[in-house]
Amino acid sequence: MLIYLQLFYEFFKIGLFAIGGGLATLPFLQDFADRTGLITRGDIANMIAISESTPGPIGINSATYFGYQLGGIPGGVIAVVGLVTPSILIIILISKILSKFKGNRYVEAAFYGLRPASTGLIAAAGIGVVSIALLGIEAFQTSGLWYDLIRWKHLILAVFLFVLIKKTNRHPVVYIALSAVVGILFHFAGL
Numbered sequence: 001m002l003i004y005l006q007l008f009y010e011f012f013k014i015g016l017f018a019i020g021g022g023l024a025t026l027p028f029l030q031d032f033a034d035r036t037g038l039i040t041r042g043d044i045a046n047m048i049a050i051s052e053s054t055p056g057p058i059g060i061n062s063a064t065y066f067g068y069q070l071g072g073i074p075g076g077v078i079a080v081v082g083l084v085t086p087s088i089l090i091i092i093l094i095s096k097i098l099s100k101f102k103g104n105r106y107v108e109a110a111f112y113g114l115r116p117a118s119t120g121l122i123a124a125a126g127i128g129v130v131s132i133a134l135l136g137i138e139a140f141q142t143s144g145l146w147y148d149l150i151r152w153k154h155l156i157l158a159v160f161l162f163v164l165i166k167k168t169n170r171h172p173v174v175y176i177a178l179s180a181v182v183g184i185l186f187h188f189a190g191l
């Protein structure tokens with residue numbers, strides 16, 4: 001029962017403060033991982049891979065993923081409810097009062113300030129994802145060898161996909177499927 005309350009509380013906070021949703025939730029998930037130890041940064045990397053390759057918003061997918069991982073089906077539902085509750089409450093509140101303040105310079109200034117905040121949160125999340133996916137900090141700390149600092153297979157795949165995306169115009173599912181196939185081949189080849 002305690003895990004359900006914690007899931008609701010943690011995801012309610014994420015939903016309340018992750019302005020911009022989606023990738024802006026990642027710094028909050030990293031904080032959750034660091035504070036509680038219930039999930040790891042590796043779990044976050046797995047969640048990103050799964051959430052980006054399944055339909056739906058990444059915030060909802062991440063809440064479902066971690067909620068299910070920590071509390072089964074009820075945990076997944078409770079985490080999602082926690083995540084969306086602040087948005088629902090805020091939208092109801094804003095819809096009631098925003099029409100009264102339409103054109104108000106203070107309201108417009110507030111929205112002007114929120115845009116870079118969302119951009120900063122998404123950029124911080126992107127840097128976090130890059131460090132999880134492409135850097136082998138633990139391997140470097142163990143070996144002390146500079147070439148262990150980079151996960152070379154991941155970097156090569158990321159660069160290859162980046163170039164492929166820039167050169168071709170395919171549906172994102174094609175790149176996700178291609179990455180999954182390469183990952184399976186790497187695994188079975190022992191790379």
